[in-house]
Amino acid sequence: MAWIEELLKQGEKKVDELEVYSFSGTSVSADLKQRKVSLCSSSIETGLCIRTIDKGKIGASSTNDPGQWQACLDAAIAGGRLATSQEWQGLPDPVTLPAEDLAYDPSLLVEPAMAHDLLLKMLDGAAAHPEASVTSGGAGIAVGEITFANSHGIRYVSRESDVSISLEAISGQSTGYEFDHAFSRGLVNPGNVGEQAAFLASRSAGGKDIPTGEYDVILSPMAYADLLSSIFVPALSGRNVLQGRSKLAGRIGETVTAPLLSLYDDPHRKGEGGSTWFDAEGTPTKRLDFVRDGVLTAFAYDLKTAYRAGRESTGSAVRGGFAGLPAIGHHNFVVDGKRDDIFDEPAIYVNSVVGAHTANPMSGDFSVEMSNPFRVENGELAEPIRGAMLSGNFFDLQRQIVALGKESRAVGSYILPPVKMNDVRVIGQ
Template sequence: MTDLSVLTHALLNAAKAAGATQADAIAVDGRAVSIDVREGRLEQAERAEGVEIGLRVLIDGRQACVSASDISQRTMDEMAQRAVAMARETPPDPYLGLADPSQLAQNWDLDALELSDASPEPSAEALEHDARVAESAALGVQGVQQVQSASASYSSRRLHIAASNGFEGGYGRTSRSTAAVAIAGEGLEMERDWAAESCTYQADLPDAASIGVLAGQRAVERKGAQQPPTGAYPVLYDERIAAGLISHLISATNGASIARGASWARALLGEQVLPNGLTITEDPHRPRISGSRPFDAEGLPTARRTIVENGVLMGWTLDLATARKLGLQSTGSAARGTSSPPSPGMSNIALTQGDNTREALLREMGTGLWITSMIGSSINPTTGDYSRGAAGFWVENGEIAYPVNECTVAGNLIEMLRSVIPANDGRAYSSHVIPSLLVEGLTLAGK
């Protein structure tokens, strides 16, 4: 097994020899296996594995990043020389720089986070079996004509970061998933839907048959879809897609957008952005959850924080550079890849759960649209104007009347988010625990 610590230190030494005043390095060792089946036969099998390295150098407020998949010393020396040459040609930014050593994370507990499953890697045969079971279960649902795809996958990834300010740390992460896409109907009246689950620990993954059955049932329920009426109606975002609505708020509070003045939320700090009583928290320390991590990409400690409290926006998501530019402190939210510098990123998000079930919200909605899938997106990042294609079910008098497709919902995110009513169906094992959300008064464009 490759010693990632040795690689990062070799990169730092090469950067120093090339003339960098500060540097940080990242090394990632990953492997992934994915199996797809179709019509009872193996359609595709992929396996990828390898080590990638990345180096960021800083010289007098100038920075450059380089990456490679060759881990020879010659390559690392060339990377450092190229990065230093690139950095010297870039314009200076007074906000760039590594963390002060006093800011760095120390004494984290990886065992408590349970990021990596120690059970054996599944064989390709085991993954193929899960994919076949999911496909067979979907085909077993009356009304399903075919299964577009059924797949199972596994990945394992180790990451290590080191920097010239003295920080060093790493961790591993695993993932196991199963998915199926089923099709019901024929010809121009075909409808499809999907189901998928992904977990850090293989033992936590729902069985493949239940995933296939759910995909099949969802597809059959969509048979006979038609356009809804045009007008202003309440809309219920299903739990499967509700996280997308909240993600627009999360994106708007990203420090990079705020620093550029390119966010519709730039003037909303301390203002009401959700109804009173609703809170959004970020918790990067939830065990067995995909977004958890002990430290960020700049070596700062991660911690639970409140983004929205009782409907009021409490702060931005910041890395070191954006925090310095805004005169604030980093929230320990830096994320990066091997070929890119740090930027603000989010981990595990949870929204306050409501008191009612999704079915109760449908009854409360009366007449409107229950959205279960969305396509396309037109979001104005500076005004919050919102327009997306949608499909789902038309609801009349609190009861499902017929499936819906080929429609558009539109509104303004500032107004939409201030009116949301949450259900109580957020999945506790998801990285984003967001329940179904009822939104009043959106504009529907249908028939």
């Protein structure tokens, strides 16, 4: 902390306020090319980002060499002088936070041998479907520490760890992909990842055409997360609301999804990758309910947007690495509600979608390719489907959800179950 204390001391002589976000970590990764390890690498990463505020003008600078903090501070101050003054009511003050790290395994070994073992176990799993060939895969292990400090007296430290694995397989013209991630080695299942990727590839081979029409559709957690993150979640950003770019603006208190649905950010969920006691600006985090039983109840704000809107930060600031500036996001976005058996009646199951990023987040209109789709019959995945697309308006589809599957899984920063929707437009051959 010594150099951070000196940085803050010098910065306070020149600007009204400043904050320091520092990261240090180690990682190792290994990649597969077919069934052979093609690359294994390890790295040590350090970096810091400094943000200064003076008379409402915000400046920022970052560096991957903490030893150059003086030059980084000077650059942030110089950038602030060129910025436009805005409404600003101050950085947060310190509070007493729990000392427990929410997603950190101190026993995790960041070493090539563990990454190699994860790859081998995925290959063993894929061997259950010999008709499918492994095309690529990867395993990564990382641990890191975040130090956050500001001129108001905040001195927060948080440790995190992550294990991530993935595999892709092919059978004829059909591919399959699966992944897993968790904060501890014991919580990922490489054998299942390999088996599922190979199963999807082999089972999808020889897919049949489907007529264009309206169908009951089950979206896997991965497919649902892709559409949710591209269309609905941006509409929950206070920044988009303030700028008139949210379809949900002005609709607090209205029903915006099916009544069985609740959507919330739970930053204190133990063991999840996004869990934290403080956000990227040092604001204490808390559960934020966006939608409760189908009714819109809140939007997300960081400090800058909250001050512009005359509100308070919801602790929703996140960063895309140490060089990224704070922006509105979420920590663990949870989709919840009453659970049911959603495979008990005929439907179309969609494992993933391609092209969700092309959707229109303002209107909600989308058209995406279905990846690894199947007909659902007698509670199981039956005939594979070839060359079909989903289209419609995602805001409307949120109101057409009729059931949530029993099991949730983590997909990036989302924790969600498969969902069943009625009368979804499927464009076939």
